[in-house]
Amino acid sequence: MKIQLVFLLTSLLALSSSVMLVHGEDPYLFFTWKVTYGTASPLGHPQQVILVNGLFPGPVLNSTTNNNIVLNVFNHLDEPLLLTWNGVQERRNSWADGTPGTQCPIPPGTNYTYHFQMKDQIGSYYYYPTLGLQRAAGGFGGITINSRPLIPVPYDRPEEEYTVLIFDWYTQNHKDLQKILDSGKGLDRPNGVLINGKTAKGDGKDKPMFMMKPGKTYKYRICNVGMRETLNFRIQDHRMKLVELEGSHPMQNFYDSLDVHVGQCYAVLVTADNKEHTDYVMLASTRNIHTNPHDKDAAVLTGKAIIRYVGGHGAPSPKLPPAPTDIQWSVDQVRSFRWNLSANAARPNIQGSYKYGQIQIARTIKLVNTVEKVKNKLRYAINGVSHVDPETPLKLAEYFGVANKVFKYNIITDNPPAKIAKIIEAPNVINITYRSFVEIVFENHEDTMQSFNLDGYAFFVVGMEPGVWSPDKRKSYNLVDAVSRHTVPVFPNHWTAILLTFDNVGMWNLRSEMAEHRYLGLQLYISILSDSAQFRDEYSLPEWQLLCGIVKNLPRPKP
Known part of the structure; x- marks a missing residue:
């Protein structure tokens, strides 16, 4: 085989x-x-x-x-x-x-x-x-x-690079957590926060996770790979220079701490310039970004890791930097990110849509997330549809010409009513015209944080405000240097607007990165088809691709 x-x-x-x-x-x-x-x-x-x-x-x-x-x-x-x-x-x-x-x-x-x-x-x-x-x-x-050697990055090469995965963690088995959701209940808060799968005590007896030489600069690649919690990341007595954000080089500002929402990644430079030459604590803390007063008062969970200076000695100071406590601080931080338009690196969206402010919008799609009980089970939905994965993958059904037996396109509208009457369960697939320039507006009417990811694409986050979106909100858009990224936060009772060119043919998943919400239906798929059906637009079905569902025994279409 x-x-x-x-x-x-x-x-x-x-x-x-x-x-x-x-x-x-x-x-x-x-x-x-x-x-x-x-x-x-x-x-x-x-x-x-x-x-x-x-x-x-x-x-x-x-x-x-x-x-x-x-x-x-x-x-x-x-x-x-x-x-x-x-x-x-x-x-x-x-x-x-x-x-x-x-x-x-x-x-x-x-x-x-x-x-x-x-x-x-x-x-x-x-x-x-x-x-x-x-x-x-x-x-x-x-x-x-x-980056390829011939394409320089806009900063000096660091002494070393470290990957830092921060995430909330449950002590329950993943199958048991799934049974809780299947029973109609929601998950409780996580049991803790980990950094690269561990957490330190910070009492001077921990082994260091990272080493730094005095005077040298290090690159930390930070990703929130957790289930639900926004995590505030910071390093005791050290500032961070933000140099990369999900594939984009932003303007290089310094930050004492960064709110990293679920699914997001940042890269920062940290210089070992503290003269104490001792151990320092790296922290990741839950932010409790909710408008529900009960949830806002929940205990803060913190994961720790130790950074040690080479040749240094001594326990870290017990005085740890606090995390911010209000939502607006986090909103303002996201707004502070600006794209470095002079950075000499690969641009996302190869059709040239980095000049996004000069392109006419062909279609506006508003996506509103809601949650309610359906048949005594908790379900999350986009525009009233809670996504269900069919036995036959949507892409395979489409490619084999049997999509009508598996799902229906466009069962949601681009402009949902102000009040969504009820939630239905079904595969949620929308068509978008190849190479069209589209505005997508996320409206979060819930009191909890949301974080959405779009596979296959990067997009420009141009607007973010409290309340309900309307066309006149475009006056406040950043149409010059918004950062191109693939994950976007949508704060409680806020809207967020993105712009992008759909120039990548395929079936792509738009989902909540909050694992519980995604599992309970807060996702959809976007189908981008090319009229030419040429190899230059999309690869043919690979010979080694697994087949299942109703296409399992069908003859493969010609390449």
């Missing part, structure tokens, strides 16, 4: 990790990952976790702009598995997106080989499992896409 041949080649060339081959095309990186269960005690109690190559969190997928990735995943779990690449824009290739709407799951005891390219990208991202609540058990890790 093709998969077996690819794995044989992978094993011979890569042995256990990776190898790069030089062809006439862009370089190839080969990886082999084994996904298994294991036992860890991140909060002091042994519990089952999901490991990648024996690691929790998993290994960093390290690459460079335009590298081709061939990643053979062996599923040693007792349940199906899919991995997605949060923020990686798989150009013309939603076949590798790793969501239930695009791919058949990898059955237990089998393997599958992902093929995708880091096309025209740089930056800090991460991967994670998308089925059920597997994310609550691990299976995630960082993704680094380095």
Whole structure:
């Protein structure tokens, strides 16, 4: 079989990790990952976790702009598995997106080989499992896409780079958490916060997680890979210079702390310029961004890690920097991010839509999230539709010409009523015209935070205000230097507007990064079709692609 041949080649060339081959095309990186269960005690109690190559969190997928990735995943779990690449824009290739709407799951005891390219990208991202609540058990890790040597970055090369995954954590098994949601209830607050799968006490007895040489500058790639909580990230007695934000180089401002919403990644430079030469505490704390007074008063959970100066000694100071406490501080921080238009790096949206302020809007889509009980079960919805994944992946149904047997397009409207009467459960798929320039407005009428991600794309976050959106709000848009990114926060009782060109053919998942909300229906898929059906617009169905549902035994369409 093709998969077996690819794995044989992978094993011979890569042995256990990776190898790069030089062809006439862009370089190839080969990886082999084994996904298994294991036992860890991140909060002091042994519990089952999901490991990648024996690691929790998993290994960093390290690459460079335009590298081709061939990643053979062996599923040693007792349940199906899919991995997605949060923020990686798989150009013309939603076949590798790793969501239930695009791919058949990898059955237990089998393997599958992902093929995708880091096309025209740089930056800090991460991967994670998308089925059920597997994310609550691990299976995630960082993704680094380095800039090619010929394209300089707008800062000096750091002494070293560190990946920092921060996340809220439950001590319950992920299957038990899923049963709670299936029973109609919501999840309680997490039990703690971890940094790279651990938390320190800060009493001088902890082993350091990171080392810094006095006077040297280090790059920290920070991603919130958690389930639900916005986390405030800060380093005791050190300031952070923001140099990259989900693949974009922003204006380089200094920050004492950063609110990192679920699904978001930042890269900062930190200089070891403190003359005390002792240990310092890195902190990630829950922000409790809610308008419900009861939730706002919930106890703050904090994860810690130790940074040690090389040659230094002494316990860290017990005086730790506090986190901000109000919502407006976080809103203002997001607004402070501006794109560095002079940075000489790969631009997202290769059709030139970085000149987004000069493009006429072809379509406006308003997406309103709501939540209510449906048949005695909690369901979240977009414009009144709570998404349900069918047995046949949406992309496969579309490609095989049997979409009408699996789902209906556009069952939601672009402009929902002010009051959504009820929630229905169904696959939620909308069509958007290829290469059209679209305005999407998210309205969050709930008292909890939301964070939305769009696979396959980066977009420009141009507006964010409290209340309800209306066309006259466009007067306040930033149409010059808004940051291009793939994840956007939508604050309680606020709206957020984004602009983008839909120039990447495929079936792409727009979802809440709050795992509970996504699992209970707060997501949809966007279908971008090309009239030409040319290879230049979209790759053909790979020969090794798994088939399931009603297309399992159908003849494959011609390439």
